[in-house]
Amino acid sequence: MSEEKNLVDPNQNISIKDVRKGAFGPSEGADTSGFGGLVTVVTSRPAAARPFGGWFDQVADAMALALSEKGLSFEQVISKVVIAQSDLTFVVKREHLLAFAQSLRDDPALRFEMCLGVMGAHWPNENNQELHAIYPFLSMTHNKRVFAEVTAPEADPHIPSLTGIYPSNNWHEREVYDFFGIIFDEHPALTRIEMPDDWPGHPQRKDYPLGGIPVEYKGATIAPADERRSYHG
Template sequence: MTEPSGTSKDDAEPTGGEHSSSEVSGAALEQQRARGGEDALAGVRPAARITETRTRSGMFGVRGSGDTSGYGGLRLPGHAPAPAERPFGGWFDEFADELGAALDERSIPRDAIEQVTIDRDEMTLYVQPAKLNAVARTMRDDPALRFEFCSSVSGVDYSAPDGSPVDRPLHVTYHLLSMTYRRRIRLEVAMDIENLHVDSVVDVYPTADWHERETWDMFGVVFDGHPALTRILMPDDWDGHPQRKSYPLGGIPVEYKGAEIPPPDERRAYS
């Protein structure tokens, strides 16, 4: 049996319990998106600014022939995180109250949290890029929150393969763990391709050092304040960021035992 921690969390619902989902909680999904959620952190909420991307088809951006992956017929819906509405369910409501109070105590405006999404029993807080470091420090230091560990930092490019405009398509996600209260939270930042700048959190979570370097290397996100933002996977003189949707697919033939294997986008399709 787990020893009591001496905090209010002893009586809270255990992690993994029944939680609400942004797809079913509150009003109809379309109304949720139109309103941007209501009173997500017990304060004035900004309008939702995390917008829907285009439906994806196929794999790796290949069009016509050349897709040898077997996923040429793949169809995925556009990424559209619906804002959650209260009551969130589980421990999420208590967490939202505590985070709102902690932001107020540190004079951090509550609209630093652009949107709250709850889906598949996971909570995501969309944070303004310029407020990320302050929010992360609050998440770590406040006694009622205590998210002591950042387990990963990674990038996601939601750009449309056909080049159609997408609002703030490049996201950076941060997975935080509270070892004190056994809780997990995701922070996410959405940015324009023309302004890929976000606060570094290395001074808050030293484990983010190489994670941020890899995200810079693969996606081109500039982490302002990082102590040594250099490439970690590609050579120092490499041109471009390989996991961006705009990056060419292969394009380099490979020689193998006297034969030449063409780049993936030039190979013959088998279906």
């Protein structure tokens, strides 16, 4: 990955999530397509700079104020603010997620009453932050949405559970545990929810195979979708 690092501007506070080579995958033998030398770098989204514009600044200010009442600074809790597709995402350090969520729910200027669950994502090549948990929050009082993103390394897949603050996240966190193996600390009953209780592994991780079987037709076989040579752009 070292030579790809040069492709990324170090001032943008972004990390390399993945590097793809060629245009076809999975690779089997020599790539004769002529695209073998193609290198695509997938980076995390760049940090937004003040002013964010619109109500985003108000939310960030209210959050900074609410956190300071807890004796925390904005930068201590939030490592990055991302604005993309007209959505505001706070990248939150996992050790301060609970303080962040508590402020988000209870501060009168914020009042995000609902957490609409959590989505997991797995970036196996993103150094020390392979596992991502993304939370959408909804404020019915202010009719606004914000998002929070928390990462954890695969070697230490722990993120504090939000069930104490948003009880609705109970099943959502079980689902992310089931599929990604993120352990939500202090969750009241972190068990598998979709897969059988004795299932080995966490199926939505990228290194977990799809489990398909070859398609057979008139003697010829086609490999399952994840083993097929196919264009990935």
